Amino acid sequence: xxxxxxxxxxxxxxxxxxxxxxxxxxxxxxxxxxxxxxxxxxxxxxxxxxxxxxxxxxxxxxxxxxxxxxxxxxxxxxxxxxxxxxxxxxxxxxxxxxxxxxxxxxxxxxxxxxxxxxxxxxxxxxxxxxxxxxxxxxxxxxxxxxxxxxxxxxxxxxxxxxxxxxxxxxxxxxxxxxxxxxxxxxxxxxxxxxxxxxxxxxxxxxxxxxxxxxxxxx
Numbered sequence: 001x002x003x004x005x006x007x008x009x010x011x012x013x014x015x016x017x018x019x020x021x022x023x024x025x026x027x028x029x030x031x032x033x034x035x036x037x038x039x040x041x042x043x044x045x046x047x048x049x050x051x052x053x054x055x056x057x058x059x060x061x062x063x064x065x066x067x068x069x070x071x072x073x074x075x076x077x078x079x080x081x082x083x084x085x086x087x088x089x090x091x092x093x094x095x096x097x098x099x100x101x102x103x104x105x106x107x108x109x110x111x112x113x114x115x116x117x118x119x120x121x122x123x124x125x126x127x128x129x130x131x132x133x134x135x136x137x138x139x140x141x142x143x144x145x146x147x148x149x150x151x152x153x154x155x156x157x158x159x160x161x162x163x164x165x166x167x168x169x170x171x172x173x174x175x176x177x178x179x180x181x182x183x184x185x186x187x188x189x190x191x192x193x194x195x196x197x198x199x200x201x202x203x204x205x206x207x208x209x210x211x212x213x214x215x216x217x218x
Contacts, residue, residue, distance in 0.1 A: 033177030116183035
């Protein structure tokens with residue numbers, strides 16, 4: 001099989017609020033490690049990174065009006081059409097951030113079905129590390145996404161000289177990236193949707209007649 005036929009695309013969602021942020025740093029490390037793992041498997045991969053802080057107002061407007069402004073619509077399309085997803089959120093009050101959850105809420109509930117997902121999270125202290133399993137993982141299970149077994153948590157200490165030497169962040173990143181790469185390799189490449197095909201926004205097997213009939217109460 002040619003390299004072109006093996007090409008994959010990874011969407012990365014970073015929910016950090018500051019700039020620069022440790023959330024984005026972790027997201028970039030996970031993405032780079034996954035691309036390296038895929039290269040080792042003979043699979044080319046590209047990465048599209050979405051910074052939710054840049055879309056915060058659009059996300060709020062979408063929740064209020066039901067319509068996605070163009071930048072948010074582009075981000076949503078990037079996520080739902082990807083071969084795999086890497087998500088990283090800061091932990092606030094023992095759970096994912098409100099901005100992160102709000103972005104998930106504007107996605108179609110079925111859009112991530114079967115998609116491999118690598119979950120990352122960061123916080124000031126390692127006491128929040130369990131949030132991946134009791135807060136974030138159930139969210140993606142509800143969406144029928146396929147989250148890999150390893151979630152990667154980074155505390156503030158993981159970036160300094162006092163980092164964990166028993167299970168260093170680098171080894172956790174490599175393990176999560178390897179699992180995501182293997183999950184990607186097992187799946188067929190995602191098909192690019194034709195934006196002018198009614199099925200891409202009306203649903204498979206439906207037409208404008210179905211839409212008009214529904215509006216007419218038929």
